[in-house]
Amino acid sequence: MKALILVGGFGTRLRPLTLSVPKPLVDFANKPMILHQIEALKAIGVTEVVLAINYQPEVMLNFLKEFEAKLGIKITCSQETEPLGTAGPLALARDKLVDKSGEPFFVLNSDVISEYPLKEMIAFHKSHGGEASIMVTKVDEPSKYGVVVMDEATGHVDKFVEKPKIFVGNKINAGIYLLNPSVLDRIQLRPTSIEKEVFPKIAADKKLFAMVLPGFWMDIGQPRDYITGLRLYLESLRKKSSTKLATGSHIVGNVLVDETATIGEGCLIGPDVAIGPGCVVEAGVRLSRCTVMRGVRIKKHACISSSIIGWHSTVGQWARVENMTILGEDVHVCDEIYSNGGVVLPHKEIKSSILKPEIVM
Amino acid sequence: MGGSEERVVAVIMVGGPTKGTRFRPLSLNIPKPLFPLAGQPMVHHPISACKRIPNLAQIYLVGFYEEREFALYVSAISNELRVPVRYLREDKPHGSAGGLYNFRDLIMEDNPAHIFLLNCDVCCSFPLPEMLEAHKRYGGIGTLLVIKVSVESASQFGELVADPVTKELLHYTEKPETFVSDLINCGVYVFTPEIFTAIQGVSSQLKDRANLRRVSSFEALQSATRSFPSDFVRLDQDILSPLAGKKQLYTYETRDFWEQIKTPGNVAGTIVLSDSSLSLANETAMKQIGPNVSISANARIGPGARLISCIILDDVEVMENGVVINAIVGWKSSIGKWSRVQAEGAYNAKLGITILGEAVTVEDEVVVVNSIVLPHKTLNVSVQEEIIL
Numbered sequence: 001m002k003a004l005i006l007v008g009g010f011g012t013r014l015r016p017l018t019l020s021v022p023k024p025l026v027d028f029a030n031k032p033m034i035l036h037q038i039e040a041l042k043a044i045g046v047t048e049v050v051l052a053i054n055y056q057p058e059v060m061l062n063f064l065k066e067f068e069a070k071l072g073i074k075i076t077c078s079q080e081t082e083p084l085g086t087a088g089p090l091a092l093a094r095d096k097l098v099d100k101s102g103e104p105f106f107v108l109n110s111d112v113i114s115e116y117p118l119k120e121m122i123a124f125h126k127s128h129g130g131e132a133s134i135m136v137t138k139v140d141e142p143s144k145y146g147v148v149v150m151d152e153a154t155g156h157v158d159k160f161v162e163k164p165k166i167f168v169g170n171k172i173n174a175g176i177y178l179l180n181p182s183v184l185d186r187i188q189l190r191p192t193s194i195e196k197e198v199f200p201k202i203a204a205d206k207k208l209f210a211m212v213l214p215g216f217w218m219d220i221g222q223p224r225d226y227i228t229g230l231r232l233y234l235e236s237l238r239k240k241s242s243t244k245l246a247t248g249s250h251i252v253g254n255v256l257v258d259e260t261a262t263i264g265e266g267c268l269i270g271p272d273v274a275i276g277p278g279c280v281v282e283a284g285v286r287l288s289r290c291t292v293m294r295g296v297r298i299k300k301h302a303c304i305s306s307s308i309i310g311w312h313s314t315v316g317q318w319a320r321v322e323n324m325t326i327l328g329e330d331v332h333v334c335d336e337i338y339s340n341g342g343v344v345l346p347h348k349e350i351k352s353s354i355l356k357p358e359i360v361m
Numbered sequence: 362m363g364g365s366e367e368r369v370v371a372v373i374m375v376g377g378p379t380k381g382t383r384f385r386p387l388s389l390n391i392p393k394p395l396f397p398l399a400g401q402p403m404v405h406h407p408i409s410a411c412k413r414i415p416n417l418a419q420i421y422l423v424g425f426y427e428e429r430e431f432a433l434y435v436s437a438i439s440n441e442l443r444v445p446v447r448y449l450r451e452d453k454p455h456g457s458a459g460g461l462y463n464f465r466d467l468i469m470e471d472n473p474a475h476i477f478l479l480n481c482d483v484c485c486s487f488p489l490p491e492m493l494e495a496h497k498r499y500g501g502i503g504t505l506l507v508i509k510v511s512v513e514s515a516s517q518f519g520e521l522v523a524d525p526v527t528k529e530l531l532h533y534t535e536k537p538e539t540f541v542s543d544l545i546n547c548g549v550y551v552f553t554p555e556i557f558t559a560i561q562g563v564s565s566q567l568k569d570r571a572n573l574r575r576v577s578s579f580e581a582l583q584s585a586t587r588s589f590p591s592d593f594v595r596l597d598q599d600i601l602s603p604l605a606g607k608k609q610l611y612t613y614e615t616r617d618f619w620e621q622i623k624t625p626g627n628v629a630g631t632i633v634l635s636d637s638s639l640s641l642a643n644e645t646a647m648k649q650i651g652p653n654v655s656i657s658a659n660a661r662i663g664p665g666a667r668l669i670s671c672i673i674l675d676d677v678e679v680m681e682n683g684v685v686i687n688a689i690v691g692w693k694s695s696i697g698k699w700s701r702v703q704a705e706g707a708y709n710a711k712l713g714i715t716i717l718g719e720a721v722t723v724e725d726e727v728v729v730v731n732s733i734v735l736p737h738k739t740l741n742v743s744v745q746e747e748i749i750l
């Protein structure tokens with residue numbers, strides 16, 4: 001079985017992290033974002049994953065070689081020379097997605113994390129016999145997104161309404177699709193929107209069905225949602241009684257600590273924290289609701305909350321970092337500095353406090 | 362005089378990706394030394410100035426950018442100017458003096474009697490042959506190019522005091538808080554090979570001090586400023602300052618122009634009309650360009666567009682009736698119809714000029730004021746006083 005992951009472009013909303021690596025390779029819960037999806041696909045028997053990209057293919061391809069071998073799944077790239085929107089890339093990758101078997105293929109959006117109930121989705125798709133299945137998820141504020149208006153009983157999709165002004169429903173497109181190869185006949189090789197042009201036609205033919213996604217869902221394409229997403233992800237690990245979560249008297253709530261990271265005496269870590277490979281957390285450090293990426297050093301007595309600390313950065317002694325501070329790669333916050341929402345580009349040294357949210361170039 | 366034995370080598374410090382962050386967002390796509398200044402990469406100007414030095418054997422560019430970033434440029438410029446130019450990559454930053462010392466064996470290969478050291482981001486008349494003559498007359502181990510500036514701006518630089526008769530460097534201090542002098546260091550130096558001995562002396566002193574630091578825990582608590590590794594030697598603070606007043610260092614004053622390009626604002630402040638690459642073959646009477654506009658090759662300026670005090674880089678499209686004032690528009694960007702990209706033009710303020718990074722699209726009728734936009738963004742709503750990541 002095959003799958004396409006829409007990787008897209010520059011990931012500008014996740015800057016400054018995406019100034020160092022392409023977005024799918026930004027770590028989430030100690031793993032490159034795209035690896036979560038590839039592993040979920042491998043688990044249900046997908047044998048080939050096509051990445052639809054239009055930026056930095058060399059970096060992606062290098063990464064892929066490493067994981068192809070480790071995971072035992074074939075990974076290829078389909079590179080757009082001009083942006084093709086959300087449907088065009090499927091047409092571009094056509095030859096890689098269809099084979100004689102006529103099996104349906106998955107399409108995933110690389111910004112999304114969820115529980116990936118792909119096996120249930122295959123069963124759902126077979127049972128309704130339609131042309132396309134999409135996952136939808138319930139949200140509190142549907143008008144921030146595109147709402148999928150559907151018949152709750154049959155699962156038939158009626159229509160899509162972009163950012164509705166009045167309440168038309170609370171289910172939005174979760175960015176996970178299972179499509180029959182015949183869908184590709186409906187897509188031309190030009191910039192096309194799957195929600196605006198392709199799905200409405202399939203819905204009109206009464207061949208588009210929606211399944212409500214069980215479990216959590218988050219679009220982690222921007223820092224605030226990334227942090228919320230980590231909380232949801234760790235919560236779901238807890239529900240499954242995962243042994244991956246850290247334990248100990250210094251741990252509060254759900255915390256992920258890479259086995260190569262070290263934590264000093266007298267720390268209090270958690271809730272909702274991920275500490276990446278090779279990190280050094282010195283004594284007396286408080287971490288909550290934050291992600292600490294590979295190779296970071298947090299010096300003694302520092303306090304970090306609701307922030308993302310980029311690869312190989314350091315946070316000085318007694319520093320306080322909070323309120324959506326995002327440190328890019330190789331950023332060094334000096335001792336005793338306070339950062340209130342600083343967004344710092346790579347290779348910077350912070351020698352004076354950032355008292356209100358500010359971008360440091 | 363300079364007999365044929367008195368060979369000269371020039372070293373141009375180009376820095377690396379962790380240096381020159383003030384030049385962002387333009388330096389996100391291209392190393393700052395290669396950014397076009399008056400129609401040529403910034404580093405071209407000191408390189409061609411070096412060509413005028415008699416008996417020049419070699420030019421070295423020293424920095425810690427990846428080699429491939431400079432490979433093409435270095436071979437092209439060597440051919441064009443018929444002078445050997447080589448890029449030497451430091452494995453990590455060693456400071457301006459440390460970098461020079463790091464490659465001393467290579468530099469001394471040609472047995473030069475004199476070594477020029479220049480910063481790549483200095484923009485001036487580069488009176489290098491005259492400076493060399495003065496240096497030989499003084500007989501010291503080094504001569505600095507200096508210039509008088511306004512009292513207000515002097516504190517941004519290294520201030521120095523020189524003997525008005527002997528021109529000896531008497532005192533040097535970097536970015537002082539109180540007024541020391543209106544004579545500043547231009548970032549252009551010429552040394553005799555004895556400079557390496559001086560650097561080595563300082564380097565071992567720093568190593569000893571570093572060892573002591575490890576022993577004393579009180580020192581460890583004193584982390585008011587960043588502690589450099591012992592092989593990081595800064596030319597100005599670590600070498601020149603201590604040697605001032607010891608009849609070793611001298612000064613040569615220039616009265617021509619001088620600018621240091623630290624921010625895109627500095628570039629905008631020194632722009633000139635780039636006549637060589639200007640191609641306005643399709644200009645109509647309605648296009649109004651200038652004053653102080655630099656337009657790169659392959660830029661397309663639509664009818665009715667108005668450009669004032671701006672730099673338009675390669676492959677930019679300014680559509681009909683677009684207005685650009687006090688801005689730098691990055692490569693491949695697009696300025697929509699009736700859109701307006703402008704700034705106050707305060708070249709030293711953080712958001713004093715508007716800068717669009719590579720491939721930024723400003724949609725029709727959108728206004729961008731006093732802002733910085735990172736590469737690959739599309740602006741479909743107007744913005745003011747913002748940094749757009």
